[in-house]
Amino acid sequence: ETGVTQSPTHLIKTRGQQVTLRCSSQSGHNTVSWYQQALGQGPQFIFQYYREEENGRGNFPPRFSGLQFPNYSSELNVNALELDDSALYLCASSLGPSTEAFFGQGTRLTVV
Amino acid sequence: DQQVKQNSPSLSVQEGRISILNCDYTNSMFDYFLWYKKYPAEGPTFLISISSIKDKNEDGRFTVFLNKSAKHLSLHIVPSQPGDSAVYFCAANKSYQKVTFGTGTKLQVIP
Numbered sequence: 001e002t003g004v005t006q007s008p009t010h011l012i013k014t015r016g017q018q019v020t021l022r023c024s025s026q027s028g029h030n031t032v033s034w035y036q037q038a039l040g041q042g043p044q045f046i047f048q049y050y051r052e053e054e055n056g057r058g059n060f061p062p063r064f065s066g067l068q069f070p071n072y073s074s075e076l077n078v079n080a081l082e083l084d085d086s087a088l089y090l091c092a093s094s095l096g097p098s099t100e101a102f103f104g105q106g107t108r109l110t111v112v
Numbered sequence: 113d114q115q116v117k118q119n120s121p122s123l124s125v126q127e128g129r130i131s132i133l134n135c136d137y138t139n140s141m142f143d144y145f146l147w148y149k150k151y152p153a154e155g156p157t158f159l160i161s162i163s164s165i166k167d168k169n170e171d172g173r174f175t176v177f178l179n180k181s182a183k184h185l186s187l188h189i190v191p192s193q194p195g196d197s198a199v200y201f202c203a204a205n206k207s208y209q210k211v212t213f214g215t216g217t218k219l220q221v222i223p
Contacts, residue, residue: 004155033211042116042201042213043156056210090155098207100146103155 004093006104013081013111021076021107025093031055032074033101034066035090043090049074050097078109086111115139116204118214127223131189135202135214138183142204146211147176147187150199159200160187192221 005024013019025032031050035043045058049068063079072093078085088108092101117136125131133147143164148156162169162176162185169176175188189196202214 006155035213040215042118042203042215045210045212048210058210092155098144098205098209100158100161101211102158103148105153105155 004091004102004104006089006091006107008107009105010108011110013109015081015083015111017081018077018079019081019109021078021089021091021109023074023076023091023093023104025072025074025091026102029093029095029102030072031094031097031099031101032068032072033092033094034074034076035092036060036085037088037090037106039087046076048097055097081111083111085109114215115142116202116212116214118200118202118217120217121215122218122220124220124222125192127194127221128191131187131192131196131219131221133187133189133200133202133217133219135185135187136183137185137204139204139206139212140183141206142212143207144205145176145178145185146203146205147174148201148203148213149196150201150216156201189219192219194221194223197221 033048034046037043047057052068068074088106092103094101146161147159150156178185199216205211
């Protein structure tokens with residue numbers, strides 16, 4: 001049984017560019033949540049996908065969008081990158097929307 | 113609006129002693145509380161949870177206490193071990209809704 005894996009692990013982008021981050025959920029998990037963790041802060045909820053449908057969204061602008069595929073893997077897309085988007089992006093999968101989540105190692109995004 | 117607060121950014125404890133990490137919340141609708149541990153360069157790892165219908169949950173060296181009237185929970189680690197050194201996040205949610213995390217407490221267990 002594989003855990004949650006995220007790719008890439010590190011990424012540097014220029015302001016204004018677009019980025020796609022990927023997440024493979026743990027086997028058997030149908031729910032994926034994405035979080036942004038800025039330096040010195042706790043993870044902030046971006047959105048959750050349950051069985052390919054968005055199932056809740058945090059206070060992030062529409063340029064943060066996502067997708068969940070039939071195999072329950074997921075993507076996070078961020079358009080028009082801003083310097084403040086620099087953070088660790090965490091993906092977490094779970095058996096359902098309200099069960100314990102298992103986190104990947106994160107993608108460290110730096111916007112310059 | 114920080115609905116889950118961890119007011120101590122760091123804590124140092126001697127090996128073998130008790131570590132107590134505290135967490136306060138403001139949203140009375142939260143009914144499920146979790147603690148996660150995070151090592152550098154790794155994602156958070158689930159540690160222990162408690163439902164709002166209970167006031168204590170124990171798992172080995174880890175015990176979580178919930179005081180609903182005070183909107184306060186705490187994580188006790190006893191005895192503390194050097195491998196427990198990590199950042200601990202308190203988190204909370206209302207059933208089937210998003211999980212809200214605190215800002216974390218960095219625990220250092222000194223050998």
